Each structure stands twice: as structure tokens, then as C-alpha cells.
Amino acid sequence: MSTTGIVGRNSGTRSLGIGIVGLSAAGGWAAAGHVPALQAVDGVELRGLAASSAASGHAAGMAYGVPAYTSVEQLAAADDIDMVVIAVKVPAHRELVLSALNAEVPVLCEWPFAKNLPEAEEMAGAAVGIRTFVGLQGRTLPTVRWVADLVAGGYVGEVLSTTIVMASDEWGNPISERERYTLDRKLGATMLAIAFGHAIDLVSSVVGELREVVATTATRHPRVALGRTGQTVSMTAFDQIAVSGTLPGGAVLSVHHRGGVASGAAFTWAIDGTEGTLEISAPGHPHLSPLTVRGAKRGARPAEMALPDGYDDYASLGGPIHSLAHAYDAIRDDLSRGDAVVPDFDHAVRRHRLLDAIVRAATTGRRVSL
Structure with missing residues (x-):
């Protein structure tokens, strides 16, 4: 994707200045994923950060060679910051997103976007007139874009059904104290929100x-081991999620997602149509793991298909860096061209509405319209 026309907010350079909230010298998601992704993509550049304390901010600033600000407001208001990235735990998203939006600077917020639907709607409502992005980077992956092109181009004919089976080794197996909050349904970082939300x-x-x-939802692991402490802690997040419904045109979608499995994470996805079938699989979460595609026309055996040239500009990268690099590449072009490839806060609300509908359908035993 081209960098033509990219100009920072006030910097007069071609690169977009990125400020990250939640970047720590001690590591974590922002350090492992966002920083190397920014380094790999032309036209974007880490220029600042905000941390939870002055001491942690100073350490992170020294580690990454950028200014450390004491608040998200100061970071967002800096002349060379063109977009703020919120890369902290879900419960803190609302406060930080609203603060960044006050500076009227574009904001990228990690997914899950909010703890619940009302909070998501509030955040999206505050962003009217401001460019926003949400970290549902799976849809910008090369293989996902290719599969979308195959389906749109008629490879399977008319889609009749699509079936997804997922297994997450989280949400049931031993968990660290750092990730303990993902067990609490009210905090918004559950299997339904994170793993299911990204995949769907x-x-x-x-x-x-x-x-x-x-x-249908259930919590089959009400107690989870806390690391190797010998203690167990309560889990209220769902670790069994079964969903079905209809798509535009009448095709049927079904998903079964199970957590705490002994065999490790896995993802399989079949798209069946009048003319053929596509099978997509991954060894882990599909928005972070390499995807394999197999296809078959009517009457033939499924065979592995190779990603065509022109889809993957970051093939040498792996894991979350590969995924985030494509997301930042698309964000850069969205901001420079006025495109809308990367999902925004309104899209995040749409996704939260689906998650909310699943919970209501499971609770009431009724079909819920969207």
C-alpha cells in the first residue's frame, strides 16, 4: 500500500506520529506487537507514550527512545502525535479513549473495545467527527482478504452455510495473576469478547x-487454577459458546467455541456453497496465527491453496507482528486517502451488539434479531 500523501498533523513529515498508552519497558502486548509492527511499516513512527506512573513512563521512554507523558491528554495534545493507540486492559479503555478524543486526534483502541454495549455506545458517540479505529485486525490479514475475494468471485458459488469450530486453551487451564481479570465476565475481557469476538x-x-x-452458553470450569500456587479462583466467563443464525441471502452460520481444552488452541472454518467448499484452519487464534486454506470444487477432494502474490507485504513477519503490521499499513492509507478499510468505533459497537445478543439469546432461550 502506498504512503503517498501522508502528512503528520503538525509535523510536516510524511510519517504519522503514533503515541501509545500502555507501552511498558517490562514488555507486554504493546511492546511485543505494536512496537515491532510500527518499525516494519513505512509512513508510521512511534513518537511518544503514556504510562501508569511517572517512574514507569520514564523507564519506557528510555527503553524506546521517545518522550514519556504523564497523561493521555498530554500525549494526545503533543504537536507530533497524529494518532493515539490505547493498548491497556479493557476496564481502562473508556476513560482513556474519552480523554484522547477530547484532543480531537485519531484514536486506535484495542479489542475488546469496551466492557459492555452501553459503554461502547458512549465511546462511539463521543467520537463523532473524529477518525477512529478498533483493533479487529483479523479482517486486514492477507489470507482473510483473499478468502473474501474468492467468495465474492464465486469460488464456492452461492454460500449455503458456514461452520466454525474453535478451541481455546485459555479460560479453564491454569492462569497467571496478570490475566486473572479475564475470568470475570463483568470486566469485558472474556473468551466471548476476545477470542470469539476476533474470530467472528x-x-x-x-x-x-x-x-x-x-x-447456548455455559461455564464448565467454575474454578480455575492460579498458576502453580495450589489455589483456585472463580471464573464467571463462559467457556462454552454455541451460536447459530442466518446470514444475508439465507445461508446458515454455526459456531462452537470451547475453552480450557487439553489439546491446545485450534480454529477450523468451512464455507460450503453450490459450486464448492473452502476450508480455513489455524493452529491458534485466527487473527494471530498462520492460516491454511484448502479448497474444492464440486466432486473434487479439498487441496491446499497458495496465497497469490500481491496480498502479503509483510510475509517475513510472524505472529501478532504480522497481523498488526497489516493493520497499521491499512490505517496509514485510511488516514491519507480517506478510505475506510479498518473498522472504526461504530463497527466496534456493531460487534458488541452481536455479543450482547448472544448473551440475551442464551439467557432467554429465544432467537434475538440484530
Whole structure:
């Protein structure tokens, strides 16, 4: 993707200045994913950070060679910061996003966007007139874009059904104290929100949005081991999620997602149509793991298909860096060209509405329209 026309907010350079909230010298998601992704993409540059304390900010600033600000407001107001990235735990998203929006600077917020639907709606409502992005980077992955092109181009013919089976080794197996908050349904970082939310979003980018859902949910691991301490802690997050519904055109979608499995994480996705079938699989979470595609026309055996040239500009990168590099590449072009490839806060609300509908359908035993 081209960098033509990119100009920083006030910097007069071609690169977009990025400020990250939640970047720590001790590591973590922002350090492992966002920083190397920014380093790999032309036209974007880390220029500042904000941390939870002056001491941690100073350490991070020294580690990454950028100014450390004492608040998100100061970071967002800096002349050379053109976009603020919120890369902290979900419960803190609302406060930090609203603070960044006050500076009227573009904001990228990690997914899950909010703890719940009302909070998501509030945050999106505050962003009117401001460019926003949400970290549902699965839909910008090369293989996902290619599969979308295959389906749109008629490879499977008319889509009849799509079936997803997922297994996450989290949400049931021993967990660290740092990740303990993901067990609490009220804090918004659950299996439904994180793993299911990411997966259903990239699926929806190919086959379309669900029109209504029926669902069953359960928590089959009410107690989870806390590391190797010998203690167990309560889990209220769902570790079994079964969803079905219809897509535009009448195709049927079904998903079964199970957590705390002994065999490790896995993802399989079949798209069946009148003319053929596509099978997509990953060894882990599909928005972070390499995807394999197998295809078959009617009457043939499925065979592995190779990603064509022109889709992957960052093939040498792996894991989350590969995923985030494509997201930042698309964000750069969205901001310079006025495109809308990367999902925004309104899209995040749409995704939260789906998650909310799944919970309501499972609670009431009724079909819920979207």
C-alpha cells in the first residue's frame, strides 16, 4: 500500500506520529506487537507514550527512545502525535479513549473495545467527527482478504452455510495473576469478547453479518487454577459458546467455541456453497496465527491453496507482528486517502451488539434479531 500523501498533523513529515498508552519497558502486548509492527511499516513512527506512573513512563521512554507523558491528554495534545493507540486492559479503555478524543486526534483502541454495549455506545458517540479505529485486525490479514475475494468471485458459488469450530486453551487451564481479570465476565475481557469476538469479526468480513442468533452458553470450569500456587479462583466467563443464525441471502452460520481444552488452541472454518467448499484452519487464534486454506470444487477432494502474490507485504513477519503490521499499513492509507478499510468505533459497537445478543439469546432461550 502506498504512503503517498501522508502528512503528520503538525509535523510536516510524511510519517504519522503514533503515541501509545500502555507501552511498558517490562514488555507486554504493546511492546511485543505494536512496537515491532510500527518499525516494519513505512509512513508510521512511534513518537511518544503514556504510562501508569511517572517512574514507569520514564523507564519506557528510555527503553524506546521517545518522550514519556504523564497523561493521555498530554500525549494526545503533543504537536507530533497524529494518532493515539490505547493498548491497556479493557476496564481502562473508556476513560482513556474519552480523554484522547477530547484532543480531537485519531484514536486506535484495542479489542475488546469496551466492557459492555452501553459503554461502547458512549465511546462511539463521543467520537463523532473524529477518525477512529478498533483493533479487529483479523479482517486486514492477507489470507482473510483473499478468502473474501474468492467468495465474492464465486469460488464456492452461492454460500449455503458456514461452520466454525474453535478451541481455546485459555479460560479453564491454569492462569497467571496478570490475566486473572479475564475470568470475570463483568470486566469485558472474556473468551466471548476476545477470542470469539476476533474470530467472528473476520468470519463476518467474508460471509456477512448475522441477522439473528440463537445461542447456548455455559461455564464448565467454575474454578480455575492460579498458576502453580495450589489455589483456585472463580471464573464467571463462559467457556462454552454455541451460536447459530442466518446470514444475508439465507445461508446458515454455526459456531462452537470451547475453552480450557487439553489439546491446545485450534480454529477450523468451512464455507460450503453450490459450486464448492473452502476450508480455513489455524493452529491458534485466527487473527494471530498462520492460516491454511484448502479448497474444492464440486466432486473434487479439498487441496491446499497458495496465497497469490500481491496480498502479503509483510510475509517475513510472524505472529501478532504480522497481523498488526497489516493493520497499521491499512490505517496509514485510511488516514491519507480517506478510505475506510479498518473498522472504526461504530463497527466496534456493531460487534458488541452481536455479543450482547448472544448473551440475551442464551439467557432467554429465544432467537434475538440484530
